Amino acid sequence: MLEPVVSLVNGVKTQQIDIQNRGMAFGDGVFETMRLTQGHIPLLDLHKARLHVGIKTLGLNYSEAALNKHLAQLFSIINDSNIASGRVKLIVARGQGGQGGQGGQGGQGVNPSPDAGVDVSILLYASQLAAWVQPAVALKTSRVQLPHNVNLAGIKHLNRLDYVLAAQAAMPAENEQVLLLDVANNLIETVHHNVFFIRGSEVITPSLARCGVNGVFKQWLVNSVIPKAGLQLVEREISRVDAEACDACFITNAYSGLTPVTAINGHLFNSCEKLNAITGEINQILGDK
Amino acid sequence: MLEPVVSLVNGVKTQQIDIQNRGMAFGDGVFETMRLTQGHIPLLDLHKARLHVGIKTLGLNYSEAALNKHLAQLFSIINDSNIASGRVKLIVARGQGGQGGQGGQGGQGVNPSPDAGVDVSILLYASQLAAWVQPAVALKTSRVQLPHNVNLAGIKHLNRLDYVLAAQAAMPAENEQVLLLDVANNLIETVHHNVFFIRGSEVITPSLARCGVNGVFKQWLVNSVIPKAGLQLVEREISRVDAEACDACFITNAYSGLTPVTAINGHLFNSCEKLNAITGEINQILGDK
Structure with a gap:
């Protein structure tokens, strides 16, 4: 198992997330697994576009501007370190909203709400990358x-x-x-x-x-x-x-x-x-x- | 949103779980939501039986003995407290195994392995319970x-x-x-x-x-x-x-x-x-x- 060299949750260096996060409770979120090559992410615009299709499908309250802020933090860490290549995993999950009690529409049955919150995690693994065309x-x-x-x-x-x-x-x-x-x-x-x-x-x-x-x-x-x-x-x-x-x-x-x-x-x-x-x-x- | 009065992860009082937990990454786990009435969980045997069908379906490495140990801890907390009724949520999720790198069978494609580990979380919410037959x-x-x-x-x-x-x-x-x-x-x-x-x-x-x-x-x-x-x-x-x-x-x-x-x-x-x-x-x- 690869240990991440950097793990960020909502911009904070931590590897922990609340057990009630809806990503954990219901798989209520989307993710991207990306290649980091010589300090940049190839096809980043396509990753962002697919992420936003998912965010729209799930009705998550998360914007392109918010994504760019989190990615800027990641690239700042990359620039300040010796990490030139590796794998980046980015998760956008609906936060702790909607855990209602008896009779309410809580739990998995959340309604779209700006209050539900969104948690963003970014995991960066340093690794030696193979070429773009792999052995069969x-x-x-x-x-x-x-x-x-x-x-x-x-x-x-x-x-x-x-x-x-x-x-x-x-x-x-x-x-x-x-x-x-x-x-x-x-x-x-x-x-x-x-x-x-x-x-x-x-x-x-x-x-x-x-x-x-x-x-x-x-x-x-x-x-x-x-x-x-x-x-x-x-x-x-x-x-x-x-x-x-x-x-x-x-x-x-x-x-x-x-x-x-x-x-x-x-x-x-x-x-x-x-x-x-x-x-x-x-x-x-x-x-x- | 109801805040849990007790939150346990693998027997430890915490509300945090590793961001790489497979429950978060892939929804790789099962759960039960149970009623706590006057210090006991009605229909507990049926909850346990369904949980074990799910555990077997997913190939999780988790036993009835391990479940009983975690439930005993919960009931001990209930006995030592003023909590007589409420809601108990129990999650059994495959742990951090299988996050392999390039070329391997990691990520979502885990093979069944005792090394993958299992994380058990128990959340207990105190609440006033309504009768067994609710308003329409x-x-x-x-x-x-x-x-x-x-x-x-x-x-x-x-x-x-x-x-x-x-x-x-x-x-x-x-x-x-x-x-x-x-x-x-x-x-x-x-x-x-x-x-x-x-x-x-x-x-x-x-x-x-x-x-x-x-x-x-x-x-x-x-x-x-x-x-x-x-x-x-x-x-x-x-x-x-x-x-x-x-x-x-x-x-x-x-x-x-x-x-x-x-x-x-x-x-x-x-x-x-x-x-x-x-x-x-x-x-x-x-x-x-």
Whole structure:
């Protein structure tokens, strides 16, 4: 387990939070896990944009200005220290409001209220970062399927029990990641990554309209990298049979970048020129930052 | 907001928990909200049984013996104090394990491990308790529907965002509770209660096979009270049309007991003799404890 070098809660250096915080009680909040590279956070605008979609979805009382204030404090600490690279986790959770008693609308049934308060925590872990394109891994599916939930699809909220159960059920080896199917048996994502397939000149990624997290690295890839590599992005439902008909597979997240996939449950993928074109673009744009 | 008179985390009097606790990070835990009446917790065995179903479902490393130790500490505090009645909230959350770094199976994708640790918090709120049968309320449906999730249906886990969103969307008045439908438009429960309908000699309650919390008071009612009142329990899917054809409606939870329902979205229910028979049984069994 990595110990954070800096842990801030509402701007104060502490690793403690009130047990009644609604993030703890009900998973009532959102988070981002970000890469810190040479003193800056790549794709920060996309992280902020997704956070604000989540904040709006949950009706949290938190503004872009408040976020910028907390991030400025983080960058000030980074500038004053020897920390050049690492991982930053940021949580925005509804505070202690709404713990009403008998008969009231307290507890999980909070109404949106500026009085509920918001707690922001920032954890910074110093680490040596690997390159933006990682060594390949194998994927292993889990029998625990993701439910469809249009209330929360796309955002990175604190209700992640389905992922915990899926990872437990799959028991992945060291060089494996757990691939999740939804209740309609479509491939969705891994516990930690979005997933992509290449077939001909198409890059296919699962539709996340009913479940899954709309990854920041994924968004950047879709909008900036894949068009530059001369490929067409297709977002749609993908079954395991569809996936096995593809030429290559890879997974992405904002901390690790792109990881090629060698196999899903033993079905082998070969690397292909088109994947090389994507990784080449990534290294060119992000590699020297 | 009620302030707890006693707050314990792993047996220590504190209101703070580590920000990296997996209950906070991923909602990785279960909880119970219990009524304390004259120094004892009614239906305690049912609370413990549901907690252990949740602990087993989530693969938490926590035993009945450990639970009994924490409850003994609570009752010792209750005995040494003037606290005779109130509300007790108990959380069992997976501790700080599994926060792995790059490439590992850390984060939300924990594997079951005795090393992950478990944090137990107990919050005790002193309060004047109302009778086991409450004044009637009206129900109001929410446009936010409960997703089907067979991974987690029935247990009282910390992933409660759908309920938060449903309550926000409905904006209930003081004497209203929010009634939730699932994505198939069946009635399931309120944000805080199980729901029952009476039609002839049948007491009908929604099937919770795909979503909802299997309430402790509900279980006791189903197994002990309803048969004694000479009624038949039916657990099945219930649409709004089905519900409106019924004679009476009521809601239950382990803290408040039974609350009659006057109306759902303006459709009126009358109290009926059969509901009186149930409330009579409740008062006879629990009223003098």
